[in-house]
Amino acid sequence: MKKRILPILFIFLMLFSSTAYAASTRAAAVVPRISFDGTTASCTVFIAADRPTDDIDAVIKLWQGSQCLKTWEKSSVGDLAFSGTATVSRGKTYQLTVDVTLAGKAQPRLSVEGTCK
Known part of the structure; x- marks a missing residue:
């Protein structure tokens, strides 16, 4: 449970810190994270667009080797x-990949x- 609190806290901090400057332009940020609790992988991704009106489309994949x-x-x-x-x-070693399209740009x-x- 303790391992899940830190990513969630980080996401909320990112959300609240970005809303304080909603009128200004932000730099796009994509933050993927993977952690393990026994045989469960917890995958989290936080994405902040350049502008609060930008569309975000994300494809998040968990890989083990080429599978x-x-x-x-x-x-x-x-x-x-996102959290999954x-x-x-x-x-085994696992890789979490994130393909993002922000405001129509890959x-x-x-x-x-x-x-x-």
Whole structure:
């Protein structure tokens, strides 16, 4: 439970800090994170668009080697906070990838990896 509180707290801090300057332009941010609790992978992604009116489309995938284990497709406007889980195996390394389109423009793929211990 403690491991889930930190990502959620981080997401709320990002949301509230960005709304304080809603009239100004923000730099786009994409923050993927993967953590493990036993054989459950917790995948979180926070995306903040350049402007609060920008459309966000995200394809989030969990990989083990070249095999895609799970895919999530999410859309939002301005900010997107995603959290999902998947069952994994101990001792294996997993990669979480995020393909984002902001205001109709594809962004470079971001990824993070971790090993289930």
